Amino acid sequence: MRYVVIGTGVAGMSAVEAIRSMDGENEIVMAGDDPHGYYSRPGLAYYLSGELHDKALYPRTDADYNRLNFHFVKAQVKSIHKESHTLEFDDRNPLSYDRLLLAVGAQAMPLKVPGATLDGVLKLDHLEDARRILKAAHRGRAAVVIGGGITALELVEGLLAHGMKVRYLLRGDRYWSNVLDTQESRIVEARLQEESVTLHHHAEITEVLGKSGHVHAVRLPDGQILKCDLLAYAIGIQPRLELAKGAGLALDRGILVNEYLQTSVDDIYAAGDVAQVYDPMTGRSVMDSLWHPARQQGYVAGLNMAGKRTVYSKAAPLNVTRLAGLTTTIIGTVGGGRDDDLVGIARGDSETWRELPDAAIAQSGFEVNRVRVMVGENTLTGAVIMGDQKLSLPLEKMILGKVDISPIRERLLAPGSRIGDVITEFWTSRNSKN
Amino acid sequence: MGILGLFKREPSRHTVLAAGQVVPDTARCVQCGICTFNCPVGIDVRAHAWRGEAVKHSTCLTCGECVSRCPRGVLRFERTDLFRKGEE
Numbered sequence: 001m002r003y004v005v006i007g008t009g010v011a012g013m014s015a016v017e018a019i020r021s022m023d024g025e026n027e028i029v030m031a032g033d034d035p036h037g038y039y040s041r042p043g044l045a046y047y048l049s050g051e052l053h054d055k056a057l058y059p060r061t062d063a064d065y066n067r068l069n070f071h072f073v074k075a076q077v078k079s080i081h082k083e084s085h086t087l088e089f090d091d092r093n094p095l096s097y098d099r100l101l102l103a104v105g106a107q108a109m110p111l112k113v114p115g116a117t118l119d120g121v122l123k124l125d126h127l128e129d130a131r132r133i134l135k136a137a138h139r140g141r142a143a144v145v146i147g148g149g150i151t152a153l154e155l156v157e158g159l160l161a162h163g164m165k166v167r168y169l170l171r172g173d174r175y176w177s178n179v180l181d182t183q184e185s186r187i188v189e190a191r192l193q194e195e196s197v198t199l200h201h202h203a204e205i206t207e208v209l210g211k212s213g214h215v216h217a218v219r220l221p222d223g224q225i226l227k228c229d230l231l232a233y234a235i236g237i238q239p240r241l242e243l244a245k246g247a248g249l250a251l252d253r254g255i256l257v258n259e260y261l262q263t264s265v266d267d268i269y270a271a272g273d274v275a276q277v278y279d280p281m282t283g284r285s286v287m288d289s290l291w292h293p294a295r296q297q298g299y300v301a302g303l304n305m306a307g308k309r310t311v312y313s314k315a316a317p318l319n320v321t322r323l324a325g326l327t328t329t330i331i332g333t334v335g336g337g338r339d340d341d342l343v344g345i346a347r348g349d350s351e352t353w354r355e356l357p358d359a360a361i362a363q364s365g366f367e368v369n370r371v372r373v374m375v376g377e378n379t380l381t382g383a384v385i386m387g388d389q390k391l392s393l394p395l396e397k398m399i400l401g402k403v404d405i406s407p408i409r410e411r412l413l414a415p416g417s418r419i420g421d422v423i424t425e426f427w428t429s430r431n432s433k434n
Numbered sequence: 435m436g437i438l439g440l441f442k443r444e445p446s447r448h449t450v451l452a453a454g455q456v457v458p459d460t461a462r463c464v465q466c467g468i469c470t471f472n473c474p475v476g477i478d479v480r481a482h483a484w485r486g487e488a489v490k491h492s493t494c495l496t497c498g499e500c501v502s503r504c505p506r507g508v509l510r511f512e513r514t515d516l517f518r519k520g521e522e
Contacts, residue, residue, distance in 0.1 A: 043466030320506035
């Protein structure tokens, strides 16, 4: 009996742990093309900003790996032969499997404009990408960043930290418009400008111009030319579906799996950024691109592979990130399309909730604070907490735990409501009762 | 902040030093390792965060380096039950 996990990210690592917790005997192989194996991909942002040494990105020691007792095969899997349960590699002998997990993740969408393959046009997927960026980042030189979401800002911040003059080009009229509301976007943009980032709204590039094979400038639709020594992009990610496609697995936007993380083919499972997971609660198949769900999916897939039938139940998505130096927690449903069952409320600042007891303090000391809460029928369904994070943990528990907020619903929605005060009071009195 | 301000801060700091421990919220952690990297006594805080365990390490100074440096608010101080009764 042999388990094979393709992919070296958190979903794969978590699956190995789950399998080993059930099966101490049989062989486990982890195969992947990233030469650095398992490390913290989200941590690359802090490696770029200079807060971390690259050696600190590896969460596991050799002793940990010995305890888990698995082999690592550093090679790219070329194809899966589902009938014979065999994997083919480019430069080594085929490997048979009894149970297979596809945890190959997602990769940056390629930039498709003329000149995109010039030297100095960079993305941020892997440790090698981060090293390339650091090598190309020179103090006083000019950089252009395009794209949106968290990764684009990580690029901006990383390049700023190395003294580059950064221009950030946005296609629309504000930053991350399908998650943040207008005010939140403006807060982020104002802070970027304070950090001397030049923002260009309604801007995109039509061509990358080079000199001797290296990026030299970018051209905008109106013909304007911006000189730069480096162009970094983060225009989205796409799941790595090639292997699954070749093996004839059922696909939609990702590899379709049921609540046990099984694909349409016997003995093949999928988890993490590549998987599109059926959610029995909503009847929909959804994709997440978040670290913690990837870990949980990997774990559940591993248990099922080892014979312990386990359902994956999706929690409200949670992410904490730094946007222009401002810690921001995003929980549940906060943006995107309009939902008529929801009433969004947003206010600026308050006083009392900065005095929550020690136990609830996650971070403090920011100058900008903003909390936005999405109020459902009886529960809170989402929140964005920017800056002061004292409300972050109570809101996380309330949203993930689907706590009944009907006693405070009206007060939350009242005009001029001090959301922070209301939530603090509710949460503190609820906890003192329990 | 003048010298008076410093004195004002002392009592709360004392409380944490005497009766606190660092507790992770695993759902927020991405294992970046900033906590472990900055721990002055070499505790692998990140491994605790992965397992969802409080840092009950005899050498932990509860200095707060890991709590304040974590970019995702994973870590917080929590009072230990041992001292709670006497204080309240």
